Every structure is written in C-alpha cells, then in structure tokens.
Amino acid sequence: MASTALLAAALTACSGGSGGGSTGEAELKPKADMAVSVNLTGDQVKAGQPVTVTIAEGKLAQVKVTDAKGAELPGKISDDGRTWTSERNAAPGAEYKVEAQNTESQSASTQFKTSAADKVNKVSINVPKGSTVGVAMPVSIVFDNPVANKAEVEKQLKVTTSDNTEGSWGWIKDYSGNDRVDWRPKDYWKSGTDVKVEMNLNGVDSGKGGGLFAKDYNTEFKIGKDRRIEVNLDTKKMSVTEDGQAQKTIPVSAGTPGGKKASWSGKMVIMTKEGTIRMDSQTVGLDDAYDKMVDYSMRLTWSGMYAHAAPWNAGNFGRANTSSGCVGMSDADAEDFFAKSQIGDPFEVVGSGSKGNADIGNGYGEWNLSWDQWKAKSALTGTAQNG
Numbered sequence: 001m002a003s004t005a006l007l008a009a010a011l012t013a014c015s016g017g018s019g020g021g022s023t024g025e026a027e028l029k030p031k032a033d034m035a036v037s038v039n040l041t042g043d044q045v046k047a048g049q050p051v052t053v054t055i056a057e058g059k060l061a062q063v064k065v066t067d068a069k070g071a072e073l074p075g076k077i078s079d080d081g082r083t084w085t086s087e088r089n090a091a092p093g094a095e096y097k098v099e100a101q102n103t104e105s106q107s108a109s110t111q112f113k114t115s116a117a118d119k120v121n122k123v124s125i126n127v128p129k130g131s132t133v134g135v136a137m138p139v140s141i142v143f144d145n146p147v148a149n150k151a152e153v154e155k156q157l158k159v160t161t162s163d164n165t166e167g168s169w170g171w172i173k174d175y176s177g178n179d180r181v182d183w184r185p186k187d188y189w190k191s192g193t194d195v196k197v198e199m200n201l202n203g204v205d206s207g208k209g210g211g212l213f214a215k216d217y218n219t220e221f222k223i224g225k226d227r228r229i230e231v232n233l234d235t236k237k238m239s240v241t242e243d244g245q246a247q248k249t250i251p252v253s254a255g256t257p258g259g260k261k262a263s264w265s266g267k268m269v270i271m272t273k274e275g276t277i278r279m280d281s282q283t284v285g286l287d288d289a290y291d292k293m294v295d296y297s298m299r300l301t302w303s304g305m306y307a308h309a310a311p312w313n314a315g316n317f318g319r320a321n322t323s324s325g326c327v328g329m330s331d332a333d334a335e336d337f338f339a340k341s342q343i344g345d346p347f348e349v350v351g352s353g354s355k356g357n358a359d360i361g362n363g364y365g366e367w368n369l370s371w372d373q374w375k376a377k378s379a380l381t382g383t384a385q386n387g
Contacts, residue, residue, distance in 0.1 A: 033106075036054060038054075055082055060100060067096055092203065121213050135226050135227075136367060138269075144178070146208070150379035158387075169182070199217040199218060223344075225242055231252060231348070235318075236316075238251075238329070250329050254325075255354070265355075266348065269364040295308065296338040302363055
C-alpha cells in the first residue's frame with residue numbers, strides 16, 4: 001500500500017526582542033517538522049509482512065511499534081539511520097501504534113490495523129510444558145496446513161538449553177501426512193538438561209495453501225533419567241539400563257518373522273504411556289487376528305507397535321517371537337517396566353526377523369539417521385545449531 005507521511009508538531013526556537021527593532025541577537029530558523037513514512041497504512045492492511053519506517057530527512061534515533069496489548073515488534077535501524085525495519089511480521093487481526101523519534105528529539109506517531117487472515121495455520125507440539133522426558137525425545141511440531149515456506153518458518157523456531165546442546169531442525173512428513181519439523185540433538189540428551197522452545201510464528205506466512213500463523217507457541221521441559229531399552233529378536237530378551245548400568249533383563253515375545261506381523265527394528269522412542277487400551281488388529285491391517293483390552297501399553301510407532309503385557313502368550317516369552325508385531329511380556333514385568341519407564345526413553349530393536357525400520361514420521365525415527373543425514377533435512381543451512 002502507498003505510504004503516508006507522519007507529521008509531528010513543529011518544534012521552533014523563539015527569536016529575541018519585540019517590535020521592529022533588532023536586539024542584536026541572531027534569529028533562529030524554526031526546525032522543519034519531522035516526517036516519516038510507514039509501509040503499512042489504513043485499517044485493512046494485509047498481515048504477514050515486516051513494518052518499515054523511513055524518515056524523510058535526518059536520522060532516526062528510536063522507533064517503537066506496539067500492538068494493543070503492549071507487545072512490541074523488535075526491529076533495527078539501518079546503518080545510515082534512514083530506515084527502521086521490524087524483525088517480525090505484522091500479525092493478522094492486530095492494531096499497531098508506531099512511534100518514531102529522530103536525533104533532534106522530534107517525534108511522530110501513527111497507527112494501522114491488519115486484516116484477519118484468510119486462512120490460519122496452527123501447530124501441535126509433542127512435549128507439554130513442564131514435562132520430564134527421556135533422553136531420546138525430540139521436539140516435534142506438526143502443522144495443520146502445508147508449509148511451503150519452510151525456511152521462513154524454521155527461522156522463527158528456537159531451542160535454548162541449559163548446557164548448550166548441539167542439535168538441528170529437520171523437515172519430514174508425519175504419519176498423518178501433514179508437514180512436520182523436529183529438533184533432534186546430535187546425540188541423546190544429557191540427564192538434567194533444561195530445554196526451552198520458542199515458536200515465534202505470529203504473522204509468518206506458511207506459503208501456498210497454508211495460511212498465516214496467528215499466534216506464538218512455546219514449551220519448556222526437562223530431561224530425566226538416562227534410561228535405555230534394547231530388545232534382541234534373536235535372544236528374545238529385553239534389557240534395561242540406567243545411567244549405563246544394567247537394571248533388568250526381561251523375557252519377551254516380539255513380532256512373528258516373515259510378514260506383516262514382524263516387529264519394526266532400529267531406534268525408536270517411547271512416545272506415550274497409554275495404560276489399558278483396546279487393540280483391534282483390523283485397525284492396523286491385520287484382519288481379525290485379535291481384538292482385546294491390553295494392559296501397560298506404551299506406544300512405539302503411530303502404526304501400532306507397542307510394548308505391553310501379553311499374558312495370553314506366556315509360553316513364548318524368551319522362547320519364540322509369535323506376536324502380531326508388538327513386544328509382549330508378563331503382567332508382572334510389564335507393570336514394573338511401565339512404572340519405571342519415561343516418555344522419551346530410547347527403545348531399540350536389534351536382531352533378525354524384523355521388517356526393517358519404520359518410516360521416520362511413523363514415530364520418532366530420526367535416530368536411525370546419521371547426524372549429517374539429519375542436518376541435511378533442515379530448510380536453512382543444513383548445519384547444526386547450539387541450543
């Protein structure tokens with residue numbers, strides 16, 4: 001839209017004397033009014049673009065752009081002092097006040113309103129605020145609508161940690177088919193690390209078909225015990241370690257080798273602790289193999305692989321892999337395992353007879369990629385960031 005000039009009241013110096021006679025004092029010319037222009041004007045401004053304030057003459061000393069709630073858009077004055085540009089975009093459905101001051105202590109102000117977004121994008125975040133999670137839990141953000149402007153969105157995402165953990169964002173397709181971006185450390189987290197995630201997305205344009213974001217998001221969480229699980233399909237045993245020390249070895253029965261009922265292998269993560277749930281084989285493409293209530297269930301993939309109690313299969317624990325893909329164990333072992341496990345604990349399946357690794361988006365499969373492979377999925381430089 002066309003810019004508009006903002007005029008402050010003229011600030012003038014007084015001349016000495018009265019009447020027509022000269023007093024010998026030099027007359028001071030009045031200062032010209034301060035005039036600035038703003039790239040966004042009016043009551044129906046399109047959101048999703050930075051605010052730019054330009055001074056007609058002189059140099060800017062300070063610019064402040066605030067919304068109706070008092071929140072300020074950060075920005076910077078150019079090296080020549082002529083222009084100020086906001087670091088963030090104007091948000092949809094907001095009212096802004098612009099206040100500018102030059103190096104001569106003159107000021108000018110105006111205001112504008114942005115229109116509501118035609119389409120709004122939203123996000124879902126995997127780690128609730130205040131959570132304590134295991135050492136393999138990534139930050140995972142799933143978008144309601146497509147994100148074509150991945151680089152612009154990623155620029156507004158920030159992870160800060162208490163120990164400067166090295167990590168990187170990576171873009172993948174979620175199991176749901178939606179766009180998703182995860183932040184994974186280079187190696188598993190260190191116990192005790194505090195993590196803060198800022199998603200400064202308000203006013204950012206997702207790109208074609210995605211719409212604008214209309215709010216910011218954030219979360220904070222802590223890394224708990226370094227507890228790791230490994231299932232060996234050959235020995236039919238599940239081993240648990242904590243801080244590198246062996247805790248327990250549990251006889252299990254995993255997926256039946258050689259077909260759809262085989263287990264996924266590789267590095268997975270305990271995604272959720274769901275407790276007692278109904279499991280129906282028809283919902284995961286296994287016809288009418290089973291339909292029952294299952295206790296102490298912990299999800300490993302979105303496609304339905306769990307670790308859980310399986311008392312009906314007791315004769316095969318430690319002897320044969322005969323399940324429909326899950327890792328089953330006795331009620332007593334499952335109860336203890338469930339109680340001590342954390343969401344975010346690494347869960348690795350090794351040995352023969354699996355159906356390979358699940359897709360990255362079918363759970364938290366990024367740990368099956370090398371560090372360089374993961375960094376390459378960033379929409380920015382492909383290099384790591386320290387949080």
